[in-house]
Amino acid sequence: MKELLTAVREGRKEDVPALLAPLDRAKRRLALAELKALRKEARSWGWRERDKIQKALLIAGAGCHSGAAGCATWIGGRELRDWTRSPYPLVLEALADRDPAWLGDLAHRLAARPTASRIDYRFVSELAKLAQCPVPATEGFVLGWAETISTAQWQHRSRRPLIDILRTDPHLTVLVPRLFETTELPPQVIWYGDPDSHSADHWPTALATLVEEGLLERSVLVDSCVTRLLRGGKPGDLRFFLDVLRRLALTEREEAERVADWIGMAAEGISTVAGHAQEVLARLDERGKLTTRALADVSGSVLFRTEKKLVRAQLVLLGKALRRDASTAEELLPVVTEAFGHEDIGIQERALKLVARYAPAPGDPLREELALSAGALGLAHRTVAAEVFGDLLVARPQTEPYMELLPPAPAPRRLEPAPETLAELVEEVVALVRSGSREVTAFERALDGLVRHAHTDRSALAEAFREALAGQWWLDDDMLSGVERRLTREAGIELVVAVLLGRVSVRAVHDGRTVRTGTATCVHAAFDEVLRARLWEAAYSVLIGRSPFLLATPTWHTGSVDPAELVERLRTYQRFGIEPGAADFAQALLRVRRSGQREAAAAAALLGTVQGNRLAAWLKADEPDAPVFRRHQETEQAPSRSWLQRSTAGARRVLLAAEERPVIQQEFPRPFHWLGSPHLPDRRHCYHGGEQPESWFATLPEDGETVATWLLPVITACATEELRGAARPLPGLVELGGPAAEAIHLALAYGLGARHPEDRLSAVDALLVLAAQGRLDAALLGRELAALVGRDRVKPNRLAESARTAAATGAYRTVLSVLAAVLPALLAYEKAPHGLSVLLSVAAECTERCGGVGAGPIAGLSTLAARGGSSQSVRHAVRLQAAWEQGAGATAVDIVP
Incomplete structure (x- = not known):
């Protein structure tokens, strides 16, 4: 046993199975107790020392366990699984004396663990082979099998096609159906193989081929694909199952047996899945296998979707059904009217034409029902609707005035006093240490509480934390110098507690307070440096226990x-x-x-x-902490009037720069000097991306303009460089004090044109909050957006999505006031920019809802509206022009009973 333990400590894993063989059960039990103690001891070692004994410890512990449950737990231990080459062949050698039933039990227990992986698959399959039992088809085992199959093609000198590997796999018929039941597919299955150039390496193609060869059961794969497409999931997974289904090429009978499934996919599936289901339903309708009731059900759901292609295709399908049998109008036409509320006026027009063609004669109750639904149409179609329904459409004055819906303006909340009792303080500080949070209210209260309690009873405070924070790395690590370096970098509240508990030297505290050079290269680093300076100073206050409280503890x-x-x-x-x-x-x-x-x-x-x-x-x-001025980067070349002829090299980045604030340079400590230095917009030395610790905003909570100016280079990247998360600070930014002027509005403009939907949503939230505060300058924001669109910094279609999202909350007049300032610049181009039609559509909808903003005509709108033609831009311009002139909010369409 001593030789075994020595071999484990020396990391001689190859010697372990031979040393285990002569040990009986009693000696193995004693050895296991020593191995468990060694495993616990190794947790406090450095990674190099742990790595040296990991594999030997795993093999020895597995061989010393007498029960399969304990052995599975030992093998699955997290700290024993960090290896580059698997030691499982040696583990199998150590378990060679176990009976087959025991090995089978171990195999199933390991496969059932949530951490099962590809390495586990190889080991578990070998265990099952030795035990002569069926392989455990758990999700982890199946995913490991699929990953192994996908990577096996490259483990030979001559690459083997995927189809050949699957043909010879002994677990094919058992594990392929289970692959379709996993929560998520492994990436190797989704991404691996090109269906066009290397079909033999493409999973869907290979599976379909195996079905044709009779190695896999067709009905099982068809049912599995349909089930997964109905269930939904990640787009990549769904594309895989759809690809398999398409390659299986369902027969007419197989398609007809699943009408309800196609309806469900068309209604709820992602676009590609819904499109496929729609194609199948169209084929079923042509064969007479789709009832009118079923067509009405699926149409009601599809016409409610936002994808224009799907809606147009469904209207075509309804038109074919009506032409084939006009008697279905009573059941289908009310469904067609669902498209009257669609955002696209072209779809509204298609639906209106379809209703007009098959509407029943005057006096029929259905005609009155259709006329009532036509009230959802905008002004652009009301003339045609009136021609269709005649006296059933009557204009009446709007009795209730329009009311703008905005979120409540955020009210400042007073900060609760610092924790009075020691137990409460310890609880809050421990929560901050373990979470790493810098949430302003909790962080500042806890920091102030540490200073207050150290002033009254420092020894009691230290004793309470020593017990509550037992197990923290900076309490257990013997290397104080390493603790000091790491705590200094992380700048969390644990620095103060570590000083209190003597885990940071007095000299380090002195250096932290005095030897601060102020070397920040960006605003994020500058804010962190300010926080570190405050933490070192608070740590010194806790160390000497002299200060009764902190001056900078927030009120709100x-x-x-x-x-x-x-x-x-x-x-x-x-x-x-x-x-x-x-x-x-x-x-x-x-x-x-x-x-x-x-x-x-x-x-x-x-x-x-x-x-x-x-x-x-x-x-x-x-005065503002840093006066700002406008600065354009790149060239000063003006844009061409033609949208398509503009030079990308001539585009300018519209940003702001900050001037020097001498008082901060002269009177503030060195870590604050970056805040008073002049700064040009530059992201070359900033690596913080979309990070947003709340403590950053709390550094300058009364000067949102200055903070916005400094953050602009990063916020700009959400639109110009498509950086995800860069617009996240915007909702917090507009809550800061001080005026909301050019910097905040420019940052908001970039956010509204962000690449990623979550960033645009953050910008929309900020826009609505700014409007609720009464600080939104719609004309300024509109001018900024027009400049950014003109410089190709913001794409009009992204701006349109943001505007539509904001309008959907009920803020129609707010959105319209911004768009009214943007549109003249876009309408001035000889060639309309891509996305202009969508912006005109949103503006028209807002005008119809709120009746306008009381301003003069939109420059260039009448010219575009009079141009004629069937383009979406012209049609939406006509709609907006009509709504703007007539004041859509003053009239409404009603049904005459």
Whole structure:
């Protein structure tokens, strides 16, 4: 047994099976106890030491277990699975003396573990082979099998086609049906193989071929594909199952047996799945296998979808059914009217023509029902609708005035006082340490609480945290220098606690407070540097226990500090004879509300202290932290009037730059100096992407314009470089204090034209909040958007999606006021930009809903509307022009009973 343990400690894994063989059950039980102790001990080692013994420890522990359950748990242990080459052949050798039933039990237990992988598949299949039992067809085992099959083609000198590997696989008939039941397919199955150039390596093609050869049962694969397409899932998975289904080429009988399934796919499936189901239903309708009731059911769902191609195809299908049998009009025409509410006026026109062609004679109740549905049509089609339905359509004045729907403006929430009891403080700090959160309210309350409790009873505070944070790496690691380096980089509240518990040297605390060079290269790093300076200073306060509280603790959830409250805090410091921390006071100045605070300024001056005088001067100045000015990057070449003839090289990046703020450079600590330095827009040295710790905004909560200016280079990337998540800061940005001027509106403009839907949604949220606050300058935002579209920084179709999303919340007048300022610039191009028609459509819908914004005509709109033709841009221009002139909000269409 001693030789075995020595071999494990030395990492001699090849020797372990031979050393296990002569040990009886009792000795193996004793050895297992030693191995468990060694495994626990190794958790505190460095990764190199752990890696040395991992495989030997795994083999020895597996061989010493007498029960299959314990053996499976040991083999599946997370810390024993970090290897580059599998030691499972040696594990099988160590288990050679076990009976087949035991090996089969182990195989099924390992396959059932949620962490089962491709490596486990090889081991489990060998166990099942030795046990002469069926393979365990669990999800993990099936995924491991599929991954192994996909990679096996490249494990030989001469590459083997996928179809050949599958033909010879002994588990084919058992595992292929289970592959269709897994939660998600492995990426190798979805991505591997080109169906055109290498069909032998393409999974759907290979499976269909095996069905033709009789190696797989056709009905099983057909049912499995249909079931998965109905269930839904990731688009990549669904494309795989759809591809398999198409290659199986269902017969007419097989298609007719699944009418309900095709209806479900057409109604709820992703576009590609719905399109396929629609094609099948069209074929069934031509063969007379689709009842009128079934056609009406599926049409009601499809016409409600947003995909224009699907809706148009369904209207064509309905038209064919009506031409074939006009008696179906009573059941089908009410369904056709569902398209009257579609956003595309071309689809509305198709539906209206279809209704007009097959509408029953006057006096029929169905005709009145159809006329009622026609009330959903816009002004562009009401003339035609009136010709169709005659006196059934009557215009009446709108009795209720339009009401704009906006979210409630965010109200500032007062921060709760710091935790009073030690138990409450420990609970909150431990939660922050374990989560790594920098949420402003929790973080600031906890930081202030640490300083307060250290001032009253530092020893009790340290004892409470030593017990509550047992197991944290920075408490267990013996290398204090490594702890100091890592805590300094991470800049979390655990730095303060580590200083309290003696895990950071006094010299490191001194250096952290004084040797700060201010080397930030971007705004995100600058905010982090400010936070680190505050944390080191708070750590020093906790270490000496002198400060009664922190000056910079926010009054409100945004991070802002009430000036009268800050004056009172300074008065308390003065009474105790305590000198405020430089970083703490500097942060308090940046957070204090400055607008209209003459009384607070006078009270601060009466303190007669240096800090009181600085606060008074700061409040009286009431200047932005960094004055901004407009700056264009790249070239200054003006864009061509023709949308298609513009030069990409001539496009400009519209950004803002920040001027120097001398007072910050001269009076604030060095870590704050970046905030007072002049800055040109530059992302070359910023690597933060879409990150947004809430503590960043709390650094300058009263100057949203300055923060927006500094964040613009990153926010711009969501539209120009398609960076995902770059617009996430926008909702928080518009909640900051100070004026909402050019910087915030320019950042919002870039966000509305972002590449990714989640970024556009963030921008829409910010737009609605800004409007609810009464701070939205629609004309300014419209001009910024027009400039960005003109410089090809924002694509009109993306802007249209954002505008449609915002309008759908009920903010029609807000959206229209912005679009009214954007459209003249786009209408001025000789060649209409792509996406203009969608913007005109959204503007027309908003005008019909709210009746306009009380402004003059939109320049260029009448010219486009008078151009004639059937293009979408012209048709939507006609619709918008009619709504703008007539005031759609003043009239409505009703049914005469």
